[in-house]
Every structure is written in structure tokens, then in C-alpha cells.
Amino acid sequence: MSKGTVIAAAKPVRALAPLPFAAVLLLAAAACTRSGATDSAARFGDREAIEHVLSRANIGFESSDPDMFANAFAEDAVYELASDKPVFGYQKLLYNGRGDIRTIITDRLERARNTDPSTLSYDPKSLRRYNRNSDELIEITGPGTARHIATWLVVMKTNVDIHMSAVGRYEDELVKRNGEWLIAKRRRVE
Numbered sequence: 562m563s564k565g566t567v568i569a570a571a572k573p574v575r576a577l578a579p580l581p582f583a584a585v586l587l588l589a590a591a592a593c594t595r596s597g598a599t600d601s602a603a604r605f606g607d608r609e610a611i612e613h614v615l616s617r618a619n620i621g622f623e624s625s626d627p628d629m630f631a632n633a634f635a636e637d638a639v640y641e642l643a644s645d646k647p648v649f650g651y652q653k654l655l656y657n658g659r660g661d662i663r664t665i666i667t668d669r670l671e672r673a674r675n676t677d678p679s680t681l682s683y684d685p686k687s688l689r690r691y692n693r694n695s696d697e698l699i700e701i702t703g704p705g706t707a708r709h710i711a712t713w714l715v716v717m718k719t720n721v722d723i724h725m726s727a728v729g730r731y732e733d734e735l736v737k738r739n740g741e742w743l744i745a746k747r748r749r750v751e
Contacts, residue, residue: 604701610742611699611707611735618744623692625670631663635736635743638662643750649727683719691716694731705737727751 614633621630634640640656642648650669656662678685697711710733715726729751736745 607701607707607737607742608699610737611701611709614735614742614744615694615697615709615711615733618747619692619694622666623690625666625690627663627666627670630666631659633744634659634662634747635738635745638744639746640665641746641748643748648749648751683721687718687720689718690726691718707735707737707742709733709735 617629618633621627621633636659637657638659640662642651642654644654648654651665652668656665673685676685693714693716694711695714697709700708702708709731711731712728713731714728717724717726729749732748732750733744734746735742737743
């Protein structure tokens, strides 16, 4: 250095102090909350879609709409009646695939068309079927898989009376395919 050069006093460099522990926790919690909120929203959306497909199956069965009923099931779905003897209203105990499951309703409609009304104790045009599910449990068991269990009750109403027709439990396995939840397997227990 030459004589007469003035050196400016350096300002002390202050090291960045580590963030206080509370601030670190706050940032971590915010990140988890954002991620948790996304997961919660996705799970909520999945649960809502599962409830919707289960309702479609129920309303389709109740209103004898074969397409609404069958389209709640996967193409390769299985519908099993857990019984060792014939079950009223069903032609067999095991249905394989959506097309076969659809026959649960189409066979019922065909039998009703072919029944002589004079052999019945009620007016067949007055028949209304009400299916009610209760004690439902939906568990999302993995990405794209879920389980559903519910108690069901069928009430029949005619111009003559109202009576409970059947009661039992559904044990369902559901899958998410191409973004849509469907019933992959339904086991109907009486």
C-alpha cells in the first residue's frame, strides 16, 4: 500500500443467525399441512365417489334400472350370494362380469312381465321396492382400492301391504380404474 492510502474500516460481517427452532417447526408444519390438506382432499374426493357408485348400485336395484345397476360394477366384477340354497329373486348364486350382473335386473323384469297378475294377491303395478343401507363402513385400503360393508334392508310396498322382504349385509371390494370407482366384488349375505 502506498503512503496516504486510506483504508476504510470494514463493517463487521454478521453471520446469519440460525433460524430459531420455533420458526423451523412452523415451516415444517406448514409444509406438512399443505401436503396433508392435499391428501385429505383426495381422500374426501375418493370417498365421495365411492358413496356415489354405491348409491347408483342401490338406486338401480331399487328402481329396476339394469344399466344404472350394472354400470356401478367393474367389467370383470363378481356378485356372490352367500348361500347354499336358492335366494328369492335371483336365478343363481354367482354372477361373473358386468353383463351377467345386469341379468339380476333384466331377469327380474322378464319374470314380472311373464307373471299372470291374477295369480298374485296384489296389483303388480303397485309394487314398489325400497332398499336401505345402514351401518356403512367405507375404508380406503390403498391407492385405488377400498372396502365397503353395510347392513341392507329391502321393504316391499303394494296396494295390499308393506312388508320387509329381506335383510342382510353387503361386503364390497372396490377399485379405481381410469379415475372411476367401481364395485369389483359384492358378497351379499343374508
